[in-house]
Every structure is written in structure tokens, then in C-alpha cells.
Amino acid sequence: LLLGPYATNMVAPAMPVIMQNNRTTISFLAIGINQHFNYPKYFSMVPVGPKGPGAFSDGFFELAAAQSPKPQTVAIVSADAEFAKTTADAARDNAKALGFNVAYERSYPPPTTDFLPVVRAVQAANPDIVFVAAYPPDTVGIIRAANEINLVPKMFGGAMIGMLVTPIKVQLGPLANGLVIGESFVRAPPFEFPGVADLFNRYQAKATGQGVDPLGYGFVPFGYAAGQVLAQAVEATKSTNDDKLATYMHGNTFKTVVGDIAFGKDGEWAKSRQVFTQFQNVAPNDLEQFRAGTKQVILWPAEYKTGNMIYPYADARKK
Secondary structure, eight states, X not given: OOXXXXXXXXXXXXXXXXXXXTOOEEEESOOSTHXXXXXXXXXXXXXXXXXXXXXXXXXXXXXXXXXXXXXXXXXXXXXXXXXXXXXXXXXXXXXXXXXXXXXXXXXXXXXXXXXXXXXXXXXXXXXXXXXXXXXXXXXXXXXXXXXXXXXXXXXXXXXXXXXXXXXXXXXXXXXXXXXXXXXXXXXXXXXXXXXXXXXXXXXXHHHTTTTSOSSOTTTHHHHHHHHHHHHHHHHHHTOOOHHHHHHHHHHOEEEETTEEEEBOTTSSBSSOOOEEEEEOSOOTTOSGGGTSSTTEEEEXXXXXXXXXXOOSXXXXXXX
């Protein structure tokens, strides 16, 4: 039995080997993989659904389009690596589809550590909206650089993967206020699926002192859910045969700690469950404030909404 790998940059190069060995797998938090491979035994444990990489920006730009007066110009900044590039390309398409003018677009090399030149170039373009597709270290660098030069667009955020990591949230503290980011799982009433509270209690008890995310909200439930899907498929088919498992997984719905999951033809979730949140009223150096999820208000979609957006970003920064 096989689970993984994790993340787009690792899953993509592993796919030829998985396919050559005719294995069924569920990857973790990888985006748009089967657009390239069309492999029937591939499944994805990330809630982007049929929208694919577009799910990391559709709600962001829908929120922007709902503001009055509507902002007009967009800057897109991304790492020059698979996930970030794919997300940035989809963000450009989503922005244009809603009538925004993409006035600035730039990628930076993954080893970049000095983001002041990057954000200064964004500031020079004077966009209304800044969308960022970045990995954890980049997220911190970009947010700190933006704060240093007082980059204050009307809306700021995007697919900032670092903001899914609890220690980074604690480290940045009030610098996170106002950011609007895509999230796969939020600790909030709409996401209190059966078994998830017990999972977090058990994980957090073991995570103490281990040098890992002390809360685990961004990643832990998806790893556990992948195991649940695979276990249910094995139990139902009474087999570990890859073909039988893949056929069953395509044809059934699974009960998991991240809710009911059904898979589409490409192995992605049949329905997107990606949400967009805004950091509000974040205090410095306080882990406990993130435990209940109240510092991240779900803005979009409406079915999961837990609060209202503070707009523009300059006002949200003060909260």
C-alpha cells in the first residue's frame, strides 16, 4: 500500500515511477498533478476539486471584486517553482476573468532570501491588489519586507503557504493582520467534522516538545484522512490490489476527519472545499490565540463564512 508523496514539487517527479509500477496512491497537498499524467490510480488529498490550481485564487479575486469601489490593478508575485508557478498562472486567469488588470507579474528564484527588491518593485507598480504564491520561508521574507517599506495595497495575500504553519503565525504576530489567504482547513464550527477534535487532541499531546507544528491544523487532518480513505477501500474490497482499490475509490464516498470525500475522474476531490480567511486582531507572541481559530475569519465561500472582511488592508493592519 502506498500513500504520498507530499507537495507538488515532490509528487510530480515521483509520478513516472509510481506509474511504471502500476501503484495506486493518494498524494498530500499536491496541485494539478493529473493534468499532466492522466493516471487513473492517482488520488489527491487536497480540497481544490475540479478547479485545480484556480482554487487557490478564485475566492481571493471574488472577494476583491465585491468591494466598492472595485479595485482595478493586480500584482502577482511567485516563487519560480512548480506549485507557485502553477498557482500564479491560475491567479492571472482568475483575475482577468473578473475584469482586473494584471499590471505587474514577477517570479523570484527559490533560494531568494532578500525580498526587499521584490516588494520594492511591486510598490513601484502601485497595484490595488497584491497576490503572492510563496513557500514558508518566502512567506516570512515577503511579509517582513512589505512591512519594512510600508507596502499597503488595498488587498494583500494569496497562496502564502507559510501562513498555514502555526510557529510562523506566532512569529509574525500582528504583521499577519489583514492578510487574506487560501486555506484547506480552518479550526471553525463549519469544519468540526466527526473525529477531528479527537485527532487534534491526540496529535497535540504528542507534538509537544517534538519540534513540529504544535497545533497541526493545516496539514495533519489531510494525512489522517488519506489513511482513512485507504483503510476504508481495503476493508470494502478485502484486497490490497491496486486496480481494485482505485476502482473502489473512484466509485464511492468516504467518511473522514475532513468531511465526506468523493473523487472525480482525475483523482481530485469531486467538489472544492477551499476557503479564504483573513487574519484579524492578532497579538504578538501568543500561540494560544490560534488554538480556537478565531483570529482567522472565514470570508469565502458563503456556506462556510464566519465573519466579515476588513477592507482596505490599511484598516485591517490596525486591528
